[in-house]
Amino acid sequence: MGQRILLVDDEPGVLDGLRRQLASRYTVEAVLSGAEGLKKLDHSRGSSNPFAVVVSDMMMPEMDGAEFLGRAAVIAPDAVLMVLSGKADLRSTISAVNTGRLFRFIPKPCSPRDLQAAIDAALVHYRRSKSEGDLLEKTLAGSVKVLAQALAMASPETGARITTITELVGGAARRMGQSNSWELRMAARLSQLGLVSIPPDVLQRVEGGIEGSAGEKAMYRAHPSVARDLLAGVPKLERVAAWVGGQTVDATAPPPRSDPDPDSRVELQRQIFQVAAEFLAAKDIGEWPPECAARLAAGGRYRRDVVQAVLETALERDAAPDAQSVTINQLAVGMRFVRDVKATTGAILVRKGDRVTDAVRVRLQNFKTYVGVVEPLRVTQPKDTL
Known part of the structure; x- marks a missing residue:
């Protein structure tokens, strides 16, 4: 499925022409107002194929391009935003740049080749930003997961x-x-x-x-x-x-x-x-x-x-459905304890409700070797994880 392009322009004739120019190369959706554009963006949030590029006219009734792009930047922070306009004063253009993270301003009239080149550049920017963002998010998520395991071990x-x-x-x-x-x-x-x-x-x-x-x-x-x-x-x-x-x-x-x-x-x-x-x-x-x-x-x-x-x-x-009895050697990451795990001295090592992690398994193995752990353990595999 191609990455999606959203076109926003209040002139039906212009919008139809743009859609015909771009439909052979991109997955294009077009709307006649900023309000409709915001609804489209909101509906696509969280989907597997959100809008990658948004191209908006500047001078539109009710909601101009500057306001639309400013609100679009909040709803779709990863989308690349551009203006395609033949009528725009300096103040509204500056507002669009400052509030909408504007990638490019394209003046009308614009040839199909120039418009496609601008969208291609926007898609390259989108893919690079998404790749860097995904890498940062995965790194951050992994670091937080390790931190949570360290807190649980301590x-x-x-x-x-x-x-x-x-x-x-x-x-x-x-x-x-x-x-x-x-x-x-x-x-x-x-x-x-x-x-x-x-x-x-x-x-x-x-x-x-x-x-x-x-x-x-x-x-x-x-x-x-x-x-x-x-x-x-x-x-x-x-x-x-x-x-x-x-x-x-x-x-x-x-x-x-x-x-x-x-x-x-x-x-x-x-x-x-x-x-x-x-x-x-x-x-x-x-x-x-x-x-x-x-x-x-x-x-x-x-x-x-x-x-x-x-x-x-x-x-x-x-x-705690499907609880089962296991030994420490049978513990698998993701299992959840349905009763406290105790050392043979009576000390509680892991609380009921804790999930099995690599850190927990190492801790219990060490206690089993040097102190002693009451076995078997009662565990279950929960359905919901984050």
């Missing part, structure tokens, strides 16, 4: 929390059609990063429901902001840092104030993460998932369908 309690919120977010994202969101994956895996600032004994007391000092409670409640500050300077993680910093950690307190994102798809993803964090906080105080869902639905801060998606995931996760 603290089973933290690892269990990462596993829980990752599975809640993953299942809800699948149910809401958002499973391709890399930002959701990053937010879930990095959500507990701030716990590294809390002494292990304090963390165990707070998460275990043991009454701690006011200072210990304040330290725990601050862990999202600690994570946000750590992530704030990482390129491409600005939104993830904001989500992590705004997560709920105390189900007995009012949820943090956060303004809805104007981008409806991003706002949906933010709510999936925040509701999953609410369920994790509810687990700390022993609140049953349906009770948590009822409380959140009644509060009105979250979409009811998002709350329901997280609830269904939580209930499916806790059901």
Whole structure:
């Protein structure tokens, strides 16, 4: 399937001529207004073949090219944007360049050869940018995954929390059609990063429901902001840092104030993460998932369908279907423990709900060799992952 080109022009005759010139070389879609163009771009988001190049007229009624391209840059940040116009004043052109990441300005009239050459150049730029972006995203995702495994190895309690919120977010994202969101994956895996600032004994007391000092409670409640500050300077993680910093950690307190994102798809993803964090906080105080869902639905801060998606995931996760008994040597990456793993001394090595990773297997092998581990282990393979 060829990469898609979107043409936007309010003159039907011009639009038909452009479509005929380009249809033999590209997959072309054409619309008569900026509003229609934004709908097309929004509908293509998350698809396997989004629009690669957008070519817009400048002087259009209701929404001119500068406004359209500025909004298009938000909806389709990877698309290459160009202007094809015979009427454009200097101010509107500057606005289009500044707000729309304009790749090229093509004056009308333009020969088919020149137009095709401009689009070919835009496609080369698109492919190069996508390739570099995909490589950066994969590298970042791999680094975050290793960091999450290191946190789990250093603290089973933290690892269990990462596993829980990752599975809640993953299942809800699948149910809401958002499973391709890399930002959701990053937010879930990095959500507990701030716990590294809390002494292990304090963390165990707070998460275990043991009454701690006011200072210990304040330290725990601050862990999202600690994570946000750590992530704030990482390129491409600005939104993830904001989500992590705004997560709920105390189900007995009012949820943090956060303004809805104007981008409806991003706002949906933010709510999936925040509701999953609410369920994790509810687990700390022993609140049953349906009770948590009822409380959140009644509060009105979250979409009811998002709350329901997280609830269904939580209930499916806790059901632990097809549990089986295995030895440490039979553990496979991706399995999930359905009961705590203990050393023969009684110490808990891995919490119920943790997922098997390479780091967990190495840790258990070492304990089996030098201390002893109670076997068999009870595990299951969950359906939803991020």
